[in-house]
Amino acid sequence: MAAARITVFNTLTMQKEPLVPTREGKVGIYVCGPTVYSYVHIGNARTFTSFDVVVRYLRYRGLDVTYVRNYTDVDDKIIHAAHETGEDPIHLAARFVDAFREDARALHLLEPDVSPKVSDHIPDIIAIIGKLVAHGVAYESQGDVYFQVSRYPEYAKLSKRHLDELRAGERVQPGEQKREPLDFALWKAAKPGEPAWDSPWGRGRPGWHIECSAMSARYLGESFDVHGGGLDLIFPHHENEIAQSEAAFHKPFAQYWMHCGFLDLEGAKMSKSLGNVVRLRDALQRVDPEALRYFLLSTHYRNPLSFSDKSLADAEARLEYFYETLSKVDARIAGRDFGKGPLHGEPGRFRTEFEAAMDDDFNVPGGMAALSGLFAEMNELTDKPPVKDKALVGRTLQALREDVRRISSVLGVFEDAPEAWLLRRRDRAVRERGIDVGQVEALIGERNAARAAKDFARADQLRVQMKGLGVDIMDTAQGTTWKVTPA
């Protein structure tokens, strides 16, 4: 069975384990989505892109995946942000949900099967809190409800901390009515001007962690397969989710915990206090969205990734190579019938290599190596075919092109029409560099006239002139084309 071949690094055990879904052939995955108080940053984007590929690959392997990624739209930070703009918190959150959807589309993120919001699940949340109170692991205190950590002996099994050490560093916020410092809020009594709902404990709103316990249970069941998020969510968020869910339902919560590493800014942590947060939205303006996606996937999801203009430029250059190859290959094989028959070499080996890498805890960089081999093979067959049989070459190219499509569907890159992507990229560069296209075309015309007249000195002079404008020209069988010199 395909799934058994896939191995996942489980934060719970700190080991790679075979992925064995609870229900044969089906995988439920819950990823902690954005708290929508602002635009998401590129670190968020990395996490969501990583899990996007996880979901795509599980489906590629034939698993029936239910992918849930929530929006936390009721939260302290949202309330603060709304106070500053004078906006209604729920309205502000809705605005940023829309913004996120736009950014996500640009990044080619799949729409999850379910994208639940906290504000739509208050009854579910109240029901779980009610269970926890009934089980004696949570208590009401002046309109707040707290989870009593000491009543859940397995607390901190995910982050592997010791309770006494945690206690040493704990502090109680003013106004909190906890029995013990480690206890955390499940429900917060309403303050004036805050979104609030009726509950058995009075009007109030959910605490931070409970929504994920409620929404995962609703859409995936009280026990499900994979739970994901950023590294920094391990403590306390995921820890608290485990405590709440397992104490409420008396069964194991998520089987596999997957955590995505950080993205930093050339070594420096991205943080609001340093003022070096890069919004996904802004990054999307600066670089081709697909290049950004390719960059985000260029390091294994658990390793740190460093964001820089150079790495972005590298990603874009690489994408250009892929698209130029595809453009060339498509021109060769599109709409042609090369008949049936044998293929040259073993074109399927690249996809096999790709799968082997991806089976191993979603090793995307390993998979990219296979992809490099695949593209080199396509280029060779197109430009310097080692065999004369054109039908054989054509069939092989078609097979390789088909494998590119399958791999693309997993990585979510180079799915565009190659010509369209190439032109879009050039147009953007033309705008950025302020290049006069009419002038370029005139110069090309002049140069071709000089070449026809064998006036190569003049032709070379024009080439140099265009180089000075930031334009590289290429003489091909289809005529002279040009592109903008990489900055």
Next chain:
RNA sequence: GGCGCCAUAGCCAAGUGGUAAGGCAAGGGUCUGCAAAACCCUCAUUCCCCGGUUCGAAUCCGGGUGGCGCCUCCA
């Protein structure tokens, strides 16, 4: 202070017991009027340092050095 992660060529980056993937850059070549692109070749006896385990370690163990993260909101 506690817990944990990371350290691979000029740069980016896989590899977690069997003798260093891939990419960029660089050098050489094929092709080209010249170029560009593409393709081919070259490019780490060695994986931060010191010990240990082993027939065998980049991979395991111990110690050190240097980065980083979490412990408070954070993807």
